[in-house]
Amino acid sequence: MEAVLPMNAAQKEGRMHPKKFTLILLMVGMLMLFAGLTSALIVRRAEGNWFNFELPTQFIYSTFSVLISSLTMWLSYRFAKKDDLFQMKILLLVTFILGCSFVLFQYQGWMSLANRGIFMVPAEGAANGMISGSFIIMLVGLHLLHLLGGLIFLLVVWIKGLAHQVHKKNLLSINLCNTYWHFVGFLWIYLYTFLYFATQL
Numbered sequence: 001m002e003a004v005l006p007m008n009a010a011q012k013e014g015r016m017h018p019k020k021f022t023l024i025l026l027m028v029g030m031l032m033l034f035a036g037l038t039s040a041l042i043v044r045r046a047e048g049n050w051f052n053f054e055l056p057t058q059f060i061y062s063t064f065s066v067l068i069s070s071l072t073m074w075l076s077y078r079f080a081k082k083d084d085l086f087q088m089k090i091l092l093l094v095t096f097i098l099g100c101s102f103v104l105f106q107y108q109g110w111m112s113l114a115n116r117g118i119f120m121v122p123a124e125g126a127a128n129g130m131i132s133g134s135f136i137i138m139l140v141g142l143h144l145l146h147l148l149g150g151l152i153f154l155l156v157v158w159i160k161g162l163a164h165q166v167h168k169k170n171l172l173s174i175n176l177c178n179t180y181w182h183f184v185g186f187l188w189i190y191l192y193t194f195l196y197f198a199t200q201l
Helices: 007-012 018-046 058-081 085-115 127-162 172-200
Strands: none
Touching: 018 127, 018 172, 058 085, 058 127, 058 172, 085 127, 085 172, 127 172
């Protein structure tokens, strides 16, 4: 049976680690999912009977949280490559806290929508059926589920770091976490930008 090469050795031979390939396939699937859902929103909006409303201010705060967390995640990975494990663990923890603040702002945003009568399942008699609210809450909720997966991934990598299982000769887990975290951050920027214009036009 062929031995699994360390990540750096595999890279030198021009090979992609199977786990990284699996992650890429997962992210492609996620892109297809959200591309399909945003396309469905465009089609449904063009049919009329669409209620426009402003997105909650809390969604802006969550955008800043995910942007800053992408920076701290990248710095953590850089320190891991330099074998500065103390800084790596601190920044992983900061990234996790920022991710939790993203979740909190999202929750507050949902409460703001609910206070305006906008729910996943429109209330009877709601303006134009509030189908627009259903679409937006579904998209935001699906993204939040994927980000929660990223938080679990972060926690696992941080625990590995405490056990000295993450260092410059074993970067696979933090590299995968770094890639996934940037991806879900980019995905939120795309969704927020898309939904902002979808609710304004």
